[in-house]
Amino acid sequence: MAEQVDGGLLHVDVELDVLSRNDSVAARNRTFFREQRIVALNLMSSPGSGKTTLLEQTIRWFAAANEAAAPSISVIEGDQQTKNDARRIREAGASAVQVNTGDGCHLEASMVARALELLKPPSGSFVMIENVGNLVCPSMFDLGETARVVVISVTEGEDKPLKYPNAFLSADLCVINKIDLLPYLDFDLAALRGNILAVNPDIEIVEASCRQENTSWMQWLLAQSQRLEAENVGC
Ligand code: MG
Ligand code: ZN
Numbered sequence: 152m153a154e155q156v157d158g159g160l161l162h163v164d165v166e167l168d169v170l171s172r173n174d175s176v177a178a179r180n181r182t183f184f185r186e187q188r189i190v191a192l193n194l195m196s197s198p199g200s201g202k203t204t205l206l207e208q209t210i211r212w213f214a215a216a217n218e219a220a221a222p223s224i225s226v227i228e229g230d231q232q233t234k235n236d237a238r239r240i241r242e243a244g245a246s247a248v249q250v251n252t253g254d255g256c257h258l259e260a261s262m263v264a265r266a267l268e269l270l271k272p273p274s275g276s277f278v279m280i281e282n283v284g285n286l287v288c289p290s291m292f293d294l295g296e297t298a299r300v301v302v303i304s305v306t307e308g309e310d311k312p313l314k315y316p317n318a319f320l321s322a323d324l325c326v327i328n329k330i331d332l333l334p335y336l337d338f339d340l341a342a343l344r345g346n347i348l349a350v351n352p353d354i355e356i357v358e359a360s361c362r363q364e365n366t367s368w369m370q371w372l373l374a375q376s377q378r379l380e381a382e383n384v385g386c
Contacts, residue, residue, distance in 0.1 A: 355371065
């Protein structure tokens with residue numbers, strides 16, 4: 152009987168219910184992205200790892216690199232409060248919808264579905280979903296994304312992947328950010344790489360910085376787009 156179930160077990164049941172409802176909305180988002188040939192990325196990290204700055208730079212690079220061929224980017228910004236990041240993205244030249252989660256500490260698939268109604272991303276484009284800065288529960292909520300990206304900066308601890316493994320375990324790509332700061336830090340990059348791969352041996356890793364051209368990151372993005380095109384050829 153439910154009354155005899157201890158608090159911990161009851162909590163697990165509630166959590167499973169929330170997650171299964173989330174999964175059905177995420178499946179609808181995923182179908183939408185697939186039908187529209189949209190690459191949707193779920194970006195996860197701690198606060199302050201440089202997600203928004205990386206997106207600003209990516210938007211400007213796409214615009215400059217090849218006006219005719221570069222896919223367009225639009226952004227869903229998740230933060231507890233403020234519209235600051237959506238404003239920054241618009242100033243960089245892309246469409247953005249801000250989702251404020253209030254007390255919530257992660258984005259859910261239903262929030263993304265509502266944001267997509269406002270954003271109206273074009274077919275064949277990129278939708279960047281910048282999750283709430285939090286390495287814990289965002290990894291539990293499927294948003295229907297094409298791929299997951301976890302960002303960690305070299306101002307954080309090398310052992311973060313071991314402390315918060317789920318975000319790294321569920322991601323397809325890890326961006327090691329703020330790499331330009333390495334000369335000023337006692338940071339063991341090899342140890343970080345080892346910890347990332349210890350948690351997830353299949354993850355791809357690229358290094359990035361807002362002070363350089365992030366060729367590996369851009370190539371990874373374009374590869375996602377090309378992979379989607381190839382998958383759709385048979386449809
Ligand atoms: Mg941000
Ligand atoms: Zn949360």
